[in-house]
Amino acid sequence: MFDWNDLKAFLAVARGGSTLAASKTLKINQTTVARRIEALEASVGLKLFERGQTGSRLTEAGEDLLAEAERMEAAAEAFGSRASAHQRGLAGTLKVTSTEILANLAITPALGEFRQLFPDVKIDLIVSDVALDLASGEADVAIRSGIALTVSDLVARKLADFDFALYCSRDYAARRGVLVNFEDLKNHDLIGGDGSHLPLPGMRWMFERAGGVEPAHTSNSMTNLNIAVKAGLGIAPVGCLLADLDPDLIQCSEPIPELRAGSWVVTRPELKDAPRVRAFIDFIVPHFAALRRSLEAKGAAIRAEKAAAVVSFPKTA
Template identity: 50%
Template sequence: MYDWNDLRYFLAVARTGSTLAASRTLGVNQSTVARRIAVLERAVGIKLFDRSQAGYALTNCGLELMAAAERVEVEARAFADQARAIGRRVSGVIRVTTNEGLANGVMAPALTAFRRLHPEVRVDLVVDERRLDLARGAADVALRTGARPTEAGLVGRRLKPVAWAAYCSRKYVERHGRPTSVEALGQHAVVGADGPIAVLPGWTWLRRVAPDAEVVATSSSVTNLISAVKSGLGIAVLPCFLADSDPSLVRCFGPIEGAQSDLWLLTRENLRDVPHVRAFIDFLASHVASMRHVLSGKAASRQA
């Protein structure tokens, strides 16, 4: 059986008339061309060229095979072109993980816009306060808050940080007033965090600066915490991009210095250049950048 790759040498010699000219066309040594032609002739059992000092001339058998070799060449190029087109196609499935707050406040509107641009890409969103192991394939892309990732095999972008502030409801202000400083928190009821979300900067800051504040309830769900604050139960430290969008909440003070969350967009190193993953990462990074005033807490906030 002959090596299909040897047809390149056959066509180059047939078109140029010599192994020297063919070697220049192919970017290889002349001896390599001569050797591959000899190997091809032995493999097919036919003499393809007459050799002379003037060069290589196709035999009658070589002439008969020329058209077939050119058809193989055309199909090989078509195969390569189609492979490149498939590689450029923005389609496929991406498994994305993030926490509840980012899923609702950032990811949901982003997915709608991304879908309009890339309708052949499906995004499966895994909402979990725990950090899924990207390196082990639990997800393809993660949008996370926290410190710089240290896991091996991950690459990421540091996006705009997330600001936090203290919030309560209008009902609460009517009954108990609005604290306007950290020191005033000691005279107010506080709704705290529990579970995986308790390590986020806003709540770790609150425990550090107001250890004597009365904690009247805790929750492991950001959405439930916001609902508790809206009901008038107490004051909570919340991400500005979530709380500022709710008309029933009032910002007491903030954004709080030292309570920002770094925001990271991560994927595995072997996925970053996959077309549909790259398209999603680039789009989400741009979307987050467009939200910088909201994420930084500089958008208009309501006060009682």
């Protein structure tokens, strides 16, 4: 089997055209380069160069083997790069969990850029509206909304606060009218969520004010709940940032202070200083902020266009 250093000498001579040029590239003397070429030729049993006064020219066999040598060189460089990344902690798998809405809106669209910056970090995205248990290792990093982190030993970094209001579709408003006041909720179709699977304080708040009315439709998915509102199945609390972007959704109330929810990127204390974890968090926080600014600007324009369809809002006080 040939020596890897002999193969490097072969590549350097092929590219430089002479053992002298190769010696300068490899920073070894010319005699050593010539000796390595001879050792490689003896190892493979082929003459790889025609030598002359003007330098060294690849033989037919040398030309044929050059591409294979270059592939081996690329593989060796990739091996070294990945080993270096592991030494820095910027390699390996990172399990990230998020709700479907945040995964589709903010995380997945950003992963292409993250991979360009950190190609040796593999993101396993676990999409679930159910909060996974980070402490037991179900995920390394979570992006969560509306949770009480003050009683948790998790390490969290704030992303943003989000407003919620009651919304219905244009079709529903045309058929049933918009909300007059919160007492009027009992006269409307209300969309509920499966509280055993989802933390839905907004749903509880709405149904408490509706006086125990049964939901006209339920779902255990936040994404599906938003689609149910858009489909005209009734009224439900929806995040204003997304609802304002949809021309088909009509805002039925002012943002409800009790439903304002924070979003956080969360990890376990022992992982907070792991390089791949810090790299992801330091990347996603400013990305999230920029995305929010962009969506708010777009939503303001669409909200102005929808204003004519909205009558006076019921007061939250």
